[in-house]
Amino acid sequence: MPPSNPNSLDPFELNPQAATPLYRQIVEQVQRLVAGGVLAPGAELPSVRAVAERHAINPMTVSKAYSQLETEGVLERRRGLGMVVAAGQGLSAESNDRLALLAPALESLAQQARQLGIPAAAVLAALEQQLDQEDPQ
Numbered sequence: 001m002p003p004s005n006p007n008s009l010d011p012f013e014l015n016p017q018a019a020t021p022l023y024r025q026i027v028e029q030v031q032r033l034v035a036g037g038v039l040a041p042g043a044e045l046p047s048v049r050a051v052a053e054r055h056a057i058n059p060m061t062v063s064k065a066y067s068q069l070e071t072e073g074v075l076e077r078r079r080g081l082g083m084v085v086a087a088g089q090g091l092s093a094e095s096n097d098r099l100a101l102l103a104p105a106l107e108s109l110a111q112q113a114r115q116l117g118i119p120a121a122a123v124l125a126a127l128e129q130q131l132d133q134e135d136p137q
Helices: 022-035 048-055 059-071 095-100 103-116 120-132
Strands: 075-078 082-085
Touching: 022 059, 022 095, 048 059, 059 075, 059 082, 103 120
Parallel strands: none
Antiparallel strands: 075 082
């Protein structure tokens, strides 16, 4: 097998034990990375093969996610480059648009906190502490 392209970073953090299907995790992460300006228009995404190998998942899972993002207009296929962020995509001017992308995670967090009987103030404090931590990447 050829070595993976060192310039092609894999930004995905996938959790096989999560209730959310892996392809959906990829779709949502790309949407957030693009909306947050981390992936700018023209940015190359790692190949299907590279993502599948790194995360030990079926390449069809990655392909399904990329295809859905292409259908949504978030990604486009470029000959010789693979999938790139589509022109016109990028940092969302509206913070409400970006906040909406957090809704599923926030709903899940709120449900889990209620089930565990954790008061809202404690959850907010823990979330604030988590946000203040430096990204280990």
